[in-house]
Amino acid sequence: MSDINHQIRLASRPVGMLTADAWEATEEPAATPGDGQALVEVELLSVDPAMRGWLNDVPSYVPPVGIGEVMRALGVGRVAASEDERFSAGDWVTGVTGVQEYAVVDGAALTPIDVSLAPAETYLSALGISGMTAYFGLLDVGKPETGQTVAVSGAAGSVGSLVGQMAKQRGCRAVGIAGGAEKCAWLVDELGFDAAIDYHGEDVAKALRAAAPDGIDVFFDNVGGDVLDAALTRLARGARIVICGAISQYNAQQAMSGPSNYMSLLVKRARMEGFVVFDYASRYREAATEIAGWLADGSLVAREEVLDGGVAAFPEALLKLFRGENTGKLMLRVRGE
């Protein structure tokens, strides 16, 4: 392995749809870890819708990525050198590595992972941030009860595909909304969703009437826009809408489009609530234990789509998300197989 560190940095703030000139490819020698730090050889990078939000210079739950900075990303890799007594060379870890081949990270910000229990990829999907997001968003914010109906948008994505399966684990009816017949078939045939709606080909509000005849008790929204508005017309009384994301709106050039049917919250005595998964960090272990059990007995399927091409492929990988081309968790392999 070379000790040249290839990186992707933010070159300029994108307005509207991301384009290639937002990014700059750079290289520099891999840095040396300081006291309490480790040098991580990055193996896999998580590619997430939330990344688009990190590029905007507005107050949010994390600071925006600065111009000229290495793009923020979660990664999995192996420790190459450590100045933190908790880690040794060769250890597998996960943390915020950024889009680069070598990352110097504070040991306190790294989490060890056990690749004998699950493949490294799983620690960026069902046992990583996607799994945590689905678990706490659905169970803690959405609070589904046995027999209720859970609908999820972006259902074929990393979080959505887990939300529907976790809803089934809790004895709920699971309805997925996704783009394309193939994704919808996968949700029902492979993941056990009770119904799936193709927002490309179907009138979502009408299809929800059939798929959720008693109304939606929990709507887990990754998409926003028209899909959220359609769901608002089909709420059950006392419904909870979990705001996890709004991928349909992230590249909007004008102001985002708000949910024009929000007065359904009044008519249905419903609530819409946002959350940030990092707030649940102290409970990740609890979630991981339960999710690992489902993975082990095959009752939960985590699908990953791993792109090759190294960090140079990152800009295109991110665009795949916004074109809705991925099924399951999208990630990037940083080093050759």
Place this chain on the structure above:
Amino acid sequence: MSDINHQIRLASRPVGMLTADAWEATEEPAATPGDGQALVEVELLSVDPAMRGWLNDVPSYVPPVGIGEVMRALGVGRVAASEDERFSAGDWVTGVTGVQEYAVVDGAALTPIDVSLAPAETYLSALGISGMTAYFGLLDVGKPETGQTVAVSGAAGSVGSLVGQMAKQRGCRAVGIAGGAEKCAWLVDELGFDAAIDYHGEDVAKALRAAAPDGIDVFFDNVGGDVLDAALTRLARGARIVICGAISQYNAQQAMSGPSNYMSLLVKRARMEGFVVFDYASRYREAATEIAGWLADGSLVAREEVLDGGVAAFPEALLKLFRGENTGKLMLRVRGE
């Protein structure tokens, strides 16, 4: 008093801004109460923003008013004749009388009121549906805690003016948003709000930054539209937005405008929740007892604006609301003083 019953009926469904041709003035002999019913001579009618919603033929928390039906309204009046043993001629009562001079109402749907304790008007304002709406919306849905900041839109209206005062009772900072300098001065000088923002003359988001420097913990929204969007930019972490109404949107000809800044709910881990006051009917007495105490010791001011002109003045009275011309609770006197 004549036994001719003058009424206002819905003639056609309005589209967009209400106009006079939505209504038809009719008259017929006052009806005779059947078994379990009472004939009520209506004295005062409540004029409410929610009435606009009752005119739309869409599913809501109550059925729409039918074409040709007497317009639905809450009223206060005296029993003229009773076939219900709980009521006798002369008793003061409140209930859904409709916009007419005489109403036959089921005794079970009437509530006796004591006009020696408070004027009849109060039973349509602080001790009536406005008071109940402010009380349960603020305290049960908004859940303000001592020292937190409560902001309310439509703050000079019947509900808003009570919300701010109740927030002060609970040890909160109260910020009102209203239209016009005169209303704002009234909120601060007479009702004890800590600050008031004139949405006609001020940039609401900017003014909220000054008036709620630590952010808004509870936003009680009667208005929707731009004001709600401005409030969303100033939420404190964990904020609760209480959706009570959206008067800025009720006469919209196109789809309502949704809150385009709703993703603040995610960033601020906040929630937006609707409610319908009728769900709290079993607890009205509890609220009325506490509100009556505040009225008695002068710590809560209920202002009413009573229009004359009888039921014929109803169409114009309702428009006053949507033009924002009222201060406090708007009502209509049905009979001469």
